[in-house]
Every structure is written in structure tokens, then in C-alpha cells.
Amino acid sequence: MVLVMTDTTREDIPEFGSEFREKLTDLFRWRRDVRRFRNDPLTDDVLDYLLQLASLAPSVGNSQPWRFVKVEDAFRRKSMRDIFEAANLDALNDYAGEHAKLYAQLKLDGLDQAPVQLAAFVDKETVLGRGLGRKTMPETLHYSVVAAINILWLAARAHGVGVGWVSIINPEQVIELLDVPKDWALVAYLCVGYPQEEHIDPELERAGWQERVDMKKFVFKR
Amino acid sequence: MVLVMTDTTREDIPEFGSEFREKLTDLFRWRRDVRRFRNDPLTDDVLDYLLQLASLAPSVGNSQPWRFVKVEDAFRRKSMRDIFEAANLDALNDYAGEHAKLYAQLKLDGLDQAPVQLAAFVDKETVLGRGLGRKTMPETLHYSVVAAINILWLAARAHGVGVGWVSIINPEQVIELLDVPKDWALVAYLCVGYPQEEHIDPELERAGWQERVDMKKFVFKR
Numbered sequence: 001m002v003l004v005m006t007d008t009t010r011e012d013i014p015e016f017g018s019e020f021r022e023k024l025t026d027l028f029r030w031r032r033d034v035r036r037f038r039n040d041p042l043t044d045d046v047l048d049y050l051l052q053l054a055s056l057a058p059s060v061g062n063s064q065p066w067r068f069v070k071v072e073d074a075f076r077r078k079s080m081r082d083i084f085e086a087a088n089l090d091a092l093n094d095y096a097g098e099h100a101k102l103y104a105q106l107k108l109d110g111l112d113q114a115p116v117q118l119a120a121f122v123d124k125e126t127v128l129g130r131g132l133g134r135k136t137m138p139e140t141l142h143y144s145v146v147a148a149i150n151i152l153w154l155a156a157r158a159h160g161v162g163v164g165w166v167s168i169i170n171p172e173q174v175i176e177l178l179d180v181p182k183d184w185a186l187v188a189y190l191c192v193g194y195p196q197e198e199h200i201d202p203e204l205e206r207a208g209w210q211e212r213v214d215m216k217k218f219v220f221k222r
Numbered sequence: 223m224v225l226v227m228t229d230t231t232r233e234d235i236p237e238f239g240s241e242f243r244e245k246l247t248d249l250f251r252w253r254r255d256v257r258r259f260r261n262d263p264l265t266d267d268v269l270d271y272l273l274q275l276a277s278l279a280p281s282v283g284n285s286q287p288w289r290f291v292k293v294e295d296a297f298r299r300k301s302m303r304d305i306f307e308a309a310n311l312d313a314l315n316d317y318a319g320e321h322a323k324l325y326a327q328l329k330l331d332g333l334d335q336a337p338v339q340l341a342a343f344v345d346k347e348t349v350l351g352r353g354l355g356r357k358t359m360p361e362t363l364h365y366s367v368v369a370a371i372n373i374l375w376l377a378a379r380a381h382g383v384g385v386g387w388v389s390i391i392n393p394e395q396v397i398e399l400l401d402v403p404k405d406w407a408l409v410a411y412l413c414v415g416y417p418q419e420e421h422i423d424p425e426l427e428r429a430g431w432q433e434r435v436d437m438k439k440f441v442f443k444r
Contacts, residue, residue, distance in 0.1 A: 013420045014248040016380040024246070024380050026236040028278040028373055048441075055437035056250040058375070060389060062424050062432040069442045076444060091357050099352065108355070119444075129432045130321065133330070135313050137389045139364065143409070146365045150372040151250055153280070158238040158246050167282060167359045178444045187365070198235045202284050210284035210351045215277035219270075220291045222298060222341075222400045 027158055029200055034162030037113040037193035042161065047116055047192065050161070054152040059144035061129025066148040069178055071117040079177050080169070080189070081111045087168045106207055110164045114191030119174060120149055125183040145187040152190075162195035249380055251422055256384030259335040259415035264383065269338055269414065272383070276374040281366035283351025288370040291400055293339040301399050302391070302411070303333045309390045328429055332386045336413030341396060342371055347405040367409040374412075384417035 016024075051068060059065060071077055088108060095103045111117070122145045134140045153163045171186040204210050238246075273290060281287060293299055310330060317325045333339070344367045356362045375385045393408040426432050 011422060014245065014252060016245065016249065016382070020242065020245045021380050023236065023238065023242045024249070024377065025275065027238065027246070028275055028377070030236060031278075031280070033280055048438075051441055052437050053247065053250055055434075055440075056253075057372075058253070058255055058387065062426040062434070064435055064440070067440050067442065069444050071444055073444060087358050091354075094353065094357065103354070106354075128435065129426070131316065132313075132325070132328075132426070132431065133389045135316065135390070136309050136392050137408075139361075140387075140389045142361065143365070143368045146368040147372050150279075150369050154376070155246065155250070158243050160238070165280065165362075167355045167362045168357070170358050180442075180444075186359075200233060202280075204284040204351070204354070209354065212277075212284070213286055213350065215274050216270075218277075218286070218289050219273055220289065220402075222291050222293050222295060222402075 027154060030198065031154055031157045032162065032195070032199055032202065034164045034191070034195045035107045035110040035203065036196040037110050037115065037162065037191065038196055039113070039115070040194050041115045042193050046159065046161065050152050050155050050159070053155040054148040057144065057147040057151045059129070059147065060134045060140040061132030063126055063129030063141060063144060065123045065126045065128070065141045066145045067121040067123050067180070067184055069119040069121065069180065071119055071178065076177055077117060080117065080174070083169050083173050083177070084109050084111055084166060087170055091168055102207070102209060106204070106209065108168055109166045110191035110193070111166065114164065114193045116192035118190040118192055119178055119186065120145055120188040120190060121180060121184040122187050123184055142185070142187055149188055149190065156192065160194065162193060164191040166191060249376060252420065253376055253379045254384065254417070254421055255425065256386045256413070256417045257329045257332040257425065258418040259332050259337065259384065259413065260418055261335070261337070262416050263337045264415050268381065268383065272374050272377050272381070275377040276370040279366065279369040279373045281351070281369065282356045282362040283354030285348055285351030285363060285366060287345045287348045287350070287363045288367045289343040289345050289402070289406055291341040291343065291402065293341055293400065298399055299339060302339065302396070305391050305395045305399070306331050306333055306388060309392055313390055324429070324431060328426070328431065330390055331388045332413040332415070333388065336386065336415045338414040340412040340414055341400055341408065342367055342410040342412060343402060343406040344409050345406055364407070364409055371410055371412065378414065382416065384415060386413040388413060
């Protein structure tokens with residue numbers, strides 16, 4: 001893979017033409033939540049490059065509250081699978097009949113295969129940004145971390161790398177397992193690696209769990 | 223403006239080459255939180271197209287919990303400015319000395335000029351997705367709306383359109399003003415329009431409020 005390194009000296013306002021816009025739409029359409037990964041490792045330089053791009057995300061008050069933890073320890077990775085399995089079994093018990101049958105067949109994580117696992121935290125007490133913009137809506141600090149994850153996700157897909165967001169986990173257990181500062185809260189646990197397959201439709205749509213709905217139904221006027 | 227309409231029949235897996243990746247990096251670098259808008263209107267077809275792209279965002283369980291409200295009523299738009307002014311004055315009172323002086327000089331919203339105002343809500347009780355993926359981390363529903371906003375933001379910049387996220391507001395006042403269903407929570411209030419200026423650096427950095435920090439300081443191993 002050839003990384004396109006950022007030329008930080010280039011200050012010309014870029015032009016985004018129709019060709020780029022069309023490809024960008026393709027990127028949005030083909031970004032998937034990946035749960036099936038190939039065995040090939042993801043090199044540190046690729047991951048670090050994607051994280052650099054993620055740092056270009058917007059953050060409330062420019063607080064940059066994102067904290068990423070690469071989870072490499074074998075025991076911790078095994079424990080993450082246990083944490084997922086327990087939460088997934090508990091979630092399965094909320095469904096009955098056909099829904100339970102379908103839920104049990106879904107593959108909802110890539111923890112067994114993903115070469116890279118990345119926990120994304122928010123530093124709730126960061127002094128960066130001096131609290132600007134988050135007095136009445138403190139959750140914007142968490143949203144800033146989500147923004148970084150979204151940039152990472154799109155950049156990854158453009159480099160042929162898949163990202164899967166695992167949320168069926170008890171966040172307090174993850175915090176304890178990863179031994180992070182007490183002011184951090186878990187935002188996401190990400191699996192990262194090269195995908196086995198590429199799809200234009202979400203896996204949950206393909207599996208018959210939930211179809212997409214026309215955005216027009218979600219836009220209102222006041 | 224020429225909109226690049228999505229060809230939904232095209233199913234070939236796209237190739238993202240180095241030229242696209244470089245432009246994508248430019249897009250991440252030049253996306254800004256815009257507070258200074260030109261007077262030109264933004265046509266409905268542009269906005270609706272950007273919202274269509276936003277609906278390609280990931281959402282937990284494919285729940286698509288995003289609900290967008292175009293705020294067009296003159297009284298409501300005036301009231302939004304009042305809501306911002308009150309929260310901004312209250313925030314200013316938290317600072318003292320040089321910080322207070324600097325805060326008072328910052329332009330933190332574009333409510334006075336933006337041709338389009340868009341409130342983004344999360345439907346906390348949506349049945350879509352049947353609760354999948356959000357039992358232990360219900361906040362992922364809100365994060366899904368943030369993902370849609372991030373796609374909208376990037377797509378907008380690629381089309382020369384600026385977006386500014388206003389968070390210095392009391393969300394309960396906005397919910398009451400916009401008379402939305404009781405199960406909705408406010409995620410963001412967005413100003414949308416053509417920007418007066420383009421910048422590669424965040425306004426808060428330029429103004430001396432908060433510099434960017436090297437991402438390397440925010441990446442850890444466990």
C-alpha cells in the first residue's frame with residue numbers, strides 16, 4: 001500500500017470537482033461495518049496514518065478529547081471476546097421466536113479475526129479547549145470522539161481497510177480490563193483489518209434484520 | 223452547482239486510487255466549523271442531496287435514528303438566536319481576565335447569517351433495528367446521529383457548502399421551541415450555507431484559544 005502523506009506545507013484552497021464528488025459518494029456507499037477480516041496484518045504505519053487523519057476531525061472547543069488504545073496483549077484480547085460473548089448472550093435473551101433465531105445467526109463482531117483492536121475513549125476532564133462549547137451540552141465531548149472514529153472509518157475504507165464497531169459490551173468491564181485513567185469513558189471498541197468481502201448494503205439489511213428507510217421520511221420543517 | 227447524483231444501479235466495487243485519497247485528505251484538512259456565511263441561498267435540491275448522503279452513515283443496528291428539522295419560521299429562528307445569546311453570556315461568565323476578553327471576541331455561531339438552519343435529533347424510542355447493539359451502550363443511538371452529521375459535513379464541504387455546529391444552547395429550550403415528539407433528544411443545531419472564507423486551520427486555533435496537539439500523544443498501548 002502506498003500512503004498518501006499529508007503535505008502540511010500546501011496551503012492552496014483545494015478544488016473538489018465532480019469526479020472527486022462521485023468517488024466520495026462511492027466511499028459513503030461502500031463503507032461498511034466489517035465483521036469478517038482476513039488474516040493479513042495491518043502495519044503500524046497504516047494504522048498510525050489513519051489515526052493522524054482522524055485527528056483532523058472536528059471537536060468541541062478544539063478539545064481533541066479522543067484517546068485511542070491499541071489492544072495488543074493476548075490475555076486482554078481474549079477477555080474482550082468473553083466480555084462480548086456475555087453481553088451478546090444477554091442481548092439474545094431479549095428476543096423470542098423468529099427474531100431470536102435470526103439474532104443468533106448474525107455475526108456481530110470481528111474480535112476473533114481482526115488483526116488490530118482499538119478502544120476509543122473520551123477524556124471527560126481534558127483541559128484542552130477550556131470547556132468552550134460544552135457547558136449546556138457536555139455530551140459534545142463524546143460526540144467529538146465519534147467524529148474522529150467516523151473520519152478514521154472513511155479513511156480506512158479509502159485505503160482498503162475495514163472497520164467494525166463493537167458495542168455489545170459492558171463499557172465498565174472494558175475500562176477495568178484496559179486499566180485506563182478514571183476520567184475516561186469508553187466510546188467505541190473497534191476491530192480493524194482487511195475485509196474478506198466488500199458490500200454496498202449493510203449486513204443487517206442483507207440478513208433481513210433491518211431495511212434502510214428513505215431519508216425523506218426523517219426530514220421535517222418547523 | 224452540478225450535483226453528482228448517486229447511480230444506485232452501479233454495483234461494481236469502486237477502486238480508490240492515490241489521487242482520490244490525496245483529495246480526501248484535503249477534504250478532511252479543509253473541513254471547517256463555519257460561522258461566517260454569505261447571503262446566497264442554499265437551494266432545496268442541494269440540501270436534500272446532502273441529507274440523502276447523510277443517510278448512508280452507519281447506525282447502531284441499522285436503526286437510522288436521525289431526525290432532521292429544517293427551521294424556517296422567522297420567529298423560531300429569532301428565538302434560536304435568543305437561546306444562543308443567553309447560553310453564550312452564561313458561558314462567558316465562567317471565564318475571567320484574558321480568557322474572558324478572548325472569549326467575548328470569538329464568533330461562535332452563524333445564526334445571524336446562515337440561510338439554512340437544521341436541527342438534528344435522535345429518536346430515542348425508534349423501533350428500527352429492534353434495539354440491536356445498544357443494550358449496554360444506549361448512547362450509540364445518539365452517536366449514529368453524529369455519524370450522519372459528519373457525513374453531511376464532509377459532503378457539504380466537497381460541494382463548497384459550509385456547516386457550523388452550534389452547541390452553546392439549552393437543548394430543552396430548543397426541543398420546546400421546535401415542538402418535536404417527546405421521545406426525541408437534540409444532538410446538534412447546524413448552520414448551513416456558503417462560507418465567506420476558507421481556512422485550513424480551526425478558527426479557535428487561529429484566534430489563540432486552543433492549539434492542535436499531535437495525535438501521537440493520544441495513542442496508547444495495552
